[in-house]
Structure formats: C-alpha cells, structure tokens
Amino acid sequence: MIAEIARVTARQLLGRRRTILLALLAAIPVLLAAIFRLANPGSSRALEGFTESVFVALVVTLLMPLVALVFGTAAFGAEIEDGTVIYLLAKPVPRWAVVLAKWVVAAVAAVTLSAGATLAAGLLSLAGTPAGLEISIGYTAGVAAGAVVYAAVFVALSLVTGRALIAGLVYVLVWEGALASLFEGIRFLSIRQYALGIADATGVGGRITSDTLEPATAVLLAAVATVVALVVAVRRLRAFEIPQAD
Amino acid sequence: MPAPPAPAAGPVPADAPLPGNGAAAGSAPGRVAAAPAIELRSVSRWYGNVVAVNDVSFGLGPGVTGLLGPNGAGKSTLLHMMSGFLRPSAGEVLVAGGRAWRRPALYREVGLVPEREAVYPFLTGFEFARFNARLQGLRDADRAAGRAMDMVDLGEAQHRPIGTYSKGMRQRAKVAGALVHDPPILLLDEPFNGMDPRQRLAMMELLRQMAAEGRTVLFSSHILEEVERLAEQVLVIVAGRLAASGDFRAIRKLMTDRPHTFTVESSDDRRLAAALLGEPAVFGVEVSGGSLLVRSADFSAFSRAIAGVARAADIRLFEVLPTDESLESVFSYLVER
Numbered sequence: 001m002i003a004e005i006a007r008v009t010a011r012q013l014l015g016r017r018r019t020i021l022l023a024l025l026a027a028i029p030v031l032l033a034a035i036f037r038l039a040n041p042g043s044s045r046a047l048e049g050f051t052e053s054v055f056v057a058l059v060v061t062l063l064m065p066l067v068a069l070v071f072g073t074a075a076f077g078a079e080i081e082d083g084t085v086i087y088l089l090a091k092p093v094p095r096w097a098v099v100l101a102k103w104v105v106a107a108v109a110a111v112t113l114s115a116g117a118t119l120a121a122g123l124l125s126l127a128g129t130p131a132g133l134e135i136s137i138g139y140t141a142g143v144a145a146g147a148v149v150y151a152a153v154f155v156a157l158s159l160v161t162g163r164a165l166i167a168g169l170v171y172v173l174v175w176e177g178a179l180a181s182l183f184e185g186i187r188f189l190s191i192r193q194y195a196l197g198i199a200d201a202t203g204v205g206g207r208i209t210s211d212t213l214e215p216a217t218a219v220l221l222a223a224v225a226t227v228v229a230l231v232v233a234v235r236r237l238r239a240f241e242i243p244q245a246d
Numbered sequence: 247m248p249a250p251p252a253p254a255a256g257p258v259p260a261d262a263p264l265p266g267n268g269a270a271a272g273s274a275p276g277r278v279a280a281a282p283a284i285e286l287r288s289v290s291r292w293y294g295n296v297v298a299v300n301d302v303s304f305g306l307g308p309g310v311t312g313l314l315g316p317n318g319a320g321k322s323t324l325l326h327m328m329s330g331f332l333r334p335s336a337g338e339v340l341v342a343g344g345r346a347w348r349r350p351a352l353y354r355e356v357g358l359v360p361e362r363e364a365v366y367p368f369l370t371g372f373e374f375a376r377f378n379a380r381l382q383g384l385r386d387a388d389r390a391a392g393r394a395m396d397m398v399d400l401g402e403a404q405h406r407p408i409g410t411y412s413k414g415m416r417q418r419a420k421v422a423g424a425l426v427h428d429p430p431i432l433l434l435d436e437p438f439n440g441m442d443p444r445q446r447l448a449m450m451e452l453l454r455q456m457a458a459e460g461r462t463v464l465f466s467s468h469i470l471e472e473v474e475r476l477a478e479q480v481l482v483i484v485a486g487r488l489a490a491s492g493d494f495r496a497i498r499k500l501m502t503d504r505p506h507t508f509t510v511e512s513s514d515d516r517r518l519a520a521a522l523l524g525e526p527a528v529f530g531v532e533v534s535g536g537s538l539l540v541r542s543a544d545f546s547a548f549s550r551a552i553a554g555v556a557r558a559a560d561i562r563l564f565e566v567l568p569t570d571e572s573l574e575s576v577f578s579y580l581v582e583r
Binding site: 238 | 326329330331332333348350351352353354356358360362363364365366368369374377378380381382383423
C-alpha cells in the first residue's frame, strides 16, 4: 500500500521539467568545484577553503532547502491543486501511511539531488587533499540529514497552507537567512543549522562557523523537527477538506 | 444505527427520508426495513457567512437517486460531506452505518466519482484502476482493474495514458476507479459531464444495473433530462435547501404543472387577450408595451390552443415565447411551494 502510493507519487513528482531544472541547479556546485580544482591543482588549503565555502554558501544555504522545498511541497500540493488527491484519500488507507509514503519519496528525491551534488563536488574538488574525505563525507551527511528534515517540514507545510511554496521560501530566506544571523537563538529553530551541526559530527567542527550547534544537539533537534512535522501532517490529512468550487 | 426511513408516496416534504428503491422501499407495515445506506440529519454547512447547505435531512436506500439542482446549489457540498471530505457545520452525516467525517474505513463501502476532471495523466487507465484496487487492499488487483475497465467500456484503451483520453473517457476511467472494489454505495458528482450520447446511455445502463443488484447509487446533475432518464428517486436542492424529494415522476409533474408565462405578439393583442381568457388553460392576461403577457397553468394545453384561438379570431400571431423556462426558475418555483 505504502509502496503503491510512493510509486505513483514518484512518477508525479519526478516530472521531466521539474527534475531537469533541479538537476541543473544541483550541477552548479559540482561545476564550480571542478573548475576550481582545474584552476588550482596543487593548493590543498585553497581547495578545501573554496569547497567548504561553496558547501556552506551554496549547497546548505540554497540548494538543499530549495530542492527539498520543491519536492516537499509538491508531494501533496500538486495533487491538492488539481484535485487528484481525492483518489488517494477516498481509500481505506491510514493517513499516516499516506504521509509516510509522500515524505519518503520527497526526502529520497531531495537527498539524491542535494547530497549527491555535495558528494560529487567534494570528491571532484578535494580528492587527495588532507581533509578532503572528511569534509566531503561530513557535508554530505549534513546535507542529507537536512534534506530529510526539510522534506518533512515542507510536506507538512503543504497541508497547512495553500501557499506552501511562498511560506517555505520565507522560512528559508527570511527566517534562516536574515533573522538567524541577527538572533543567535534562532539557530535552534533552523534546519540549516541542524545540517551544519551534523556535518560537524565527522570532525569538520570548527571549520564551518564558530557557533555551529553541537552535533548531538543538532541530531536531536533534527529528529524532533521531523517527528513534529510528520505528526502535524498526519493530523492535517485526517481532517482534510476539499476546497469548495460549488 | 439510524432509524429506518418511512416509505414515501409521491412528492414528500423536503426534509422527509426517502425510501430506497430496492430492499428499503418495500418496507410494508409490520416488516422491519433496512437502515438507510446514507442518512443526513439536519445537516448544514457554511463557509464564514455563506450558507452552502441549510438544514438538510433525508435517508437513502438501494436504487438510483438523482441529486438535482442548478449549478452552485450545494450538490457538491452535500456529496463531499457524504463522502467524508467535508465536515458538516451542524447535523450528522451517516454513511454505511457510521459517520462519514474522519472515517477512512468508510471507503471500503463507498465508491466516489468526483466532479473535477483531473486524473493522473501519466497513468494508463488500467494502472489507475489497479492503483485504486491496490489501495482498497484487493488481492487480485490486476483482475479487478481489468474487470472495471471492461465494465466502463474502456477495455481497448486501458493501456493508453489517461492524458491521451477524451473528456468522456476520463469520466469513465474515474467511474472504473470508483467501482473497482464493488462498493455497495456509489456517489457520483456530475458523472455524465463530457460523455457523448452513446457513452451516456451505456453509463446509465451500468448504473441502473448496479442499482438493480442492490447498491445505493446517488448521482448529482444540473440537467433535468439526465435525472429523468435514470433516477427513480430524486432530491431537488436549491440554494442549499432540499426543495423536494421523493418519486421522480411526481416531482416532474409538479415541475410541469407550475404556472408558465408567455409573451405573445400579434396583429391585435387586445382582442387576442379577450379570446384567450375563454381558454381553460389560461388564468391571466396582461396587455403592456406592445405585447401580450399570458399566464397559463398548463404548458402543453396552452401551446396547443393558442394557434386555434388566434385563427378563430382572425388574428395573426408574430411571436409566442415562454418567458422563463430556465431550470433555475423551475427550481425556484419548487422552493416557493
């Protein structure tokens, strides 16, 4: 049952245009890393510094949340918008199973693109440098974990509001982007910070920013955020009402 | 469990329960009738200050029932409440022995054909029916899907993506998805939209057959003729209220026998007015602004009589027009009664 929902969701979500656009976005850090490697073949320190700044400024700040935002909000959003969600919900299927299937598909798609791009960029740029593997694996793990949490939050958001894409962008750009740099406490409510904290768990610690969350705290907060988001999504879906046209 | 509905004869008060056309309809005195498959008890639904459905009560048993009303009358709101996709603001909606709202188990008993046209365009018709069958937990989903596609006469096109289907084919694919698990209750929102006359007849025959097998079939329509051809029982909904319910023929008679108004243009309106007053079908005339307004209680009798009356009085008729034959005016008349 979950597999069937996941199969149809994947076919719906991975429409050609959407996937190509996001794949092009994901290719940017890989290309940047490759170009910088070609331009600076011998400087390990410069390569590590540049790649990390690409990871932090581009992948963690933009690619990971945007990819998860598109997949997460579209997992339900597209079906709610065109009305096909009724074929899914007019079935004796527990609502948690529907949410789980949607989240898994959105998370797998987001992880594949964002963490895949991170790993590819890291390996291309940092192969052979002293901390290359450590940095690549650390950021890949952080980005993968972040994409999973973002996917859960954005799936829930699409069941809370009809303008989930805009609300998600406000969260990513305003809350995490602007406000988090002004108010330190916000990092406890920032998925981006959870991702960076988890990246630190592999020993990248101290390299990213001085106020990164402790890895254990980041893992705990990421788990709590995911569970809370999924519970909210299930509750919303149980009380789902068809928007009226009549 | 809700109380069994009382049998009704002819047009019944709008808030009375409807009998079923099968088992429940035969509830003779002394025999316990089956509980209605669908029962609404004083159900209302509003959106802010707008009342979409206002204090509606009825019960339905096996057979085909038409939910008739103009666009925007509240038909879809009612169907969505019956299918568990809208919470009633007041009252109770009971389907298959339990509340419809927040009860996914309901869908084992109910097949739903929504009004919205969209169906997953990337799935083939067969895959769509199989998707429905699998989510219903059917053991042999492939077989059930094939059977459903044959039932709606899409067997040949079943392996084509739904995105390539015509509107009528999409409608039939939706119906196949709804009946793949052989539900005892079928709810269909404007199911004949987009179908050509041949497909419409075939779908009507299928629904009739499903009702004859003891299922409760409720379909909505804003087209009187569709309801007339298929439904034995009818619920007329106007502006969110149940205007009439019961046997279709009785309600149809009410609709036909309502007062009609015609505007007539002739070579001598005043003389024609005087002559028409002698006709039993005419109960009022009014001469105004170069034309004659005639009120009749019998559409057919007046239509037959007017030419003869004009000829006998040697008056030439230029134009005879019924002034308001819209479905909305028919419904309004029923509400006002």
